[in-house]
Amino acid sequence: RKEVEQDPGPFNVPEGATVAFNCTYSNSASQSFFWYRQDCRKEPKLLMSVYSSGNEDGRFTAQLNRASQYISLLIRDSKLSDSATYLCVVNWGYQKVTFGIGTKLQVIP
């Protein structure tokens, strides 16, 4: 089983839709979790950290379920500019970080 698993998509959604991505991780000792965004042919950039209590940043909500070992990202009111690949990132020790393969989102007019 891969350490971090994501559905690569693509997820094609209309503007204004709500879309959710999940990411599962295998190491129960994982300590911190992140969502990164990567635009086509660009470098990854941090979108948001994921806290145990869940956290929200505008239209984006991230949640962590330690019991089932997954994190999720919810995007409300999708914009064309949200089209990108979303990388799930798990930190499981000092200098131990694993990136998922990413989920591609395409928002359609």
Add this chain to the structure above:
Amino acid sequence: NAGVTQTPKFQVLKTGQSMTLQCAQDMNHNSMYWYRQDPGMGLRLIYYSASEGTTDKGEVPNGYNVSRLNKREFSLRLESAAPSQTSVYFCASSEPGMSYEQYFGPGTRLTVT
């Protein structure tokens, strides 16, 4: 504030040739990393440097060497390039203990023929 810079942006090599990818950061971060990104594989860590003067192997170190020249600079060397090393290479830096956010450079697209 440039963040993380990488050179070159693109490179084509013949099998067996050598080259060095350069990376520099101006955020005074202690840790620096080299990743490669291939379709369907995600980002894989090649080498990292937790602090100036130290380097450690990551997940896929074979065929690569690194040098942490100073706190700002971390270079990646391919001694004898192979087609399997065709990839996009990203350098990143972070300050461990402070959210573990990594800041990435723009990447180097390398093709080995």
